[in-house]
Amino acid sequence: MSIPVKKQYKKAGPNDKRHLTSKSNLQKARERKLEMLKKGKQKEEEEKAEPVSDYDSDSDSSDDSDYIVIAPKNKKKGSGKKAPEKKEDASVREELNLIKQMLSQKKRSSRKKQVIKIVNPAPAPIAPVVPIKDADMDYFKKLLLSQIK
Numbered sequence: 001m002s003i004p005v006k007k008q009y010k011k012a013g014p015n016d017k018r019h020l021t022s023k024s025n026l027q028k029a030r031e032r033k034l035e036m037l038k039k040g041k042q043k044e045e046e047e048k049a050e051p052v053s054d055y056d057s058d059s060d061s062s063d064d065s066d067y068i069v070i071a072p073k074n075k076k077k078g079s080g081k082k083a084p085e086k087k088e089d090a091s092v093r094e095e096l097n098l099i100k101q102m103l104s105q106k107k108r109s110s111r112k113k114q115v116i117k118i119v120n121p122a123p124a125p126i127a128p129v130v131p132i133k134d135a136d137m138d139y140f141k142k143l144l145l146s147q148i149k
Contacts, residue, residue: 012018
């Protein structure tokens with residue numbers, strides 16, 4: 001048995017800069033990733049910041065105390081849109097249910113088994129084959145029979 005020989009590849013020459021470029025590209029990618037993470041953290045911090053408070057500076061009340069009104073931010077985006085959609089969804093759902101019922105009724109009617117009888121064709125009546133008598137053959141038969149007697 002022979003031992004398989006590993007292929008030997010050429011080593012990179014002195015002018016090969018692939019190793020250097022891959023290192024620089026990797027470093028650039030790391031820097032971009034860090035920048036993106038920093039931007040993401042800054043956005044999160046801005047969102048988490050306390051909501052803007054409205055001070056009622058034009059108060060006509062006789063009290064000297066100021067009231068601070070803080071409006072909470074809705075965390076769910078589009079929460080106000082869901083209520084009208086539910087009303088529309090109800091009508092759409094009714095239509096879909098009606099269509100489903102119609103389809104199920106059609107499927108039930110088409111599922112009836114159809115019996116197909118396969119009948120072998122009746123064989124054609126076979127007429128008995130009547131051999132055609134040759135006049136010459138009859139003559140030879142008579143001659144042979146007459147010689148035997």
